[in-house]
Amino acid sequence: MPRNKTVLISNKLTDVLFHFKNTDELQLIAGCTGTDLNTLKEKSVSIRTVPELNSIERHERYIEYGAAVTISKVISSGAGRLPSFLIEALMSIGTEQIRNIATIGGNICAKGIKHTLWAPLLALNARLEIKDSNETRIVQFNKFEGVPEKNLLTKVRIPLEEWDIQIFRRIGPSNTLSPLSASFTFLVETQRGMIANIRVVFAGNTVFYSPEFENKIIGTRLPLSEKMIDGLIEEAKIVYKEEKTFENEPPIVKAQFLNLLRNSFEQLT
Numbered sequence: 001m002p003r004n005k006t007v008l009i010s011n012k013l014t015d016v017l018f019h020f021k022n023t024d025e026l027q028l029i030a031g032c033t034g035t036d037l038n039t040l041k042e043k044s045v046s047i048r049t050v051p052e053l054n055s056i057e058r059h060e061r062y063i064e065y066g067a068a069v070t071i072s073k074v075i076s077s078g079a080g081r082l083p084s085f086l087i088e089a090l091m092s093i094g095t096e097q098i099r100n101i102a103t104i105g106g107n108i109c110a111k112g113i114k115h116t117l118w119a120p121l122l123a124l125n126a127r128l129e130i131k132d133s134n135e136t137r138i139v140q141f142n143k144f145e146g147v148p149e150k151n152l153l154t155k156v157r158i159p160l161e162e163w164d165i166q167i168f169r170r171i172g173p174s175n176t177l178s179p180l181s182a183s184f185t186f187l188v189e190t191q192r193g194m195i196a197n198i199r200v201v202f203a204g205n206t207v208f209y210s211p212e213f214e215n216k217i218i219g220t221r222l223p224l225s226e227k228m229i230d231g232l233i234e235e236a237k238i239v240y241k242e243e244k245t246f247e248n249e250p251p252i253v254k255a256q257f258l259n260l261l262r263n264s265f266e267q268l269t
């Protein structure tokens with residue numbers, strides 16, 4: 001740790017929120033695996049040892065994790081209960097040593113490129129609890145645009161939904177992040193030979209998530225024909241083009257996304 005920097009270790013959530021309120025420039029750290037120690041602000045506060053942020057509550061339809069629960073603990077506590085594609089996503093993060101320290105909250109709150117859990121949690125529409133010193137807000141992942149300054153992500157509620165088709169893939173290097181990293185999640189629920197529900201999310205430097213695109217597919221009869229898949233890929237290209245932030249993505253990212261999407265639709269033929 002650089003000598004001229006102070007790290008406050010808080011054991012109480014109220015203390016963290018108090019420090020936030022009363023210190024102008026205070027950086028929050030959790031596992032610190034996604035934080036460059038050389039760029040730490042003069043004062044930072046660690047939330048690793050706050051009991052409320054390390055809780056795991058199991059319910060019939062969801063599991064609620066404190067934001068400082070490590071990736072390894074999410075995996076061990078969720079094995080056999082969390083959807084298998086999410087376990088796959090969690091297992092793909094870093095090495096075992098990194099997963100033992102890195103937190104679920106840090107993965108969601110990290111700035112810049114969307115980290116590995118973003119696509120699966122958006123596809124599941126996880127629920128986030130965010131606090132500041134005055135209030136607690138519950139935000140659905142599909143409305144989440146990052147944690148505002150001086151706010152703290154406190155809980156992550158993950159629904160225990162079963163999907164008939166669950167696909168998780170990553171592009172870019174395995175077990176680490178690069179500017180070309182992105183995650184892809186494709187979930188389908190079928191009923192009486194039809195697509196009853198579908199979620200398609202691709203998240204890296206930019207996010208492909210379009211309820212309109214999904215709504216166009218819901219109700220489609222199975223199996224999908226090659227012609228239908230071609231049509232859906234053309235629709236996806238339009239959504240991709242309309243999303244201005246995709247303009248700066250290298251063409252390889254678009255090609256990889258469309259390949260993943262085509263391969264996923266082919267599971268429905």
Ligand SMILES: Cc1cc2nc3c(=O)[nH]c(=O)nc-3n(C[C@H](O)[C@H](O)[C@H](O)COP(=O)(O)OP(=O)(O)OC[C@H]3O[C@@H](n4cnc5c(N)ncnc54)[C@H](O)[C@@H]3O)c2cc1C
Binds near residue numbers: 028034
């Ligand atoms: C070798 C290596 C490999 C890696 N591989 C991957 C990978 O494959 N996939 C991947 O996604 N990441 C990877 N990472 C990045 C990182 O380890 C993970 O994203 C991790 O989940 C970050 O969690 P953390 O607790 O260490 O976050 P920290 O570094 O402590 O925090 C990250 C950011 O989130 C903010 N933050 C943390 N918790 C909260 C909270 N509760 N409320 C508000 N803000 C908060 C912090 O202020 C900081 O800005 C890797 C890192 C390393 C070193």
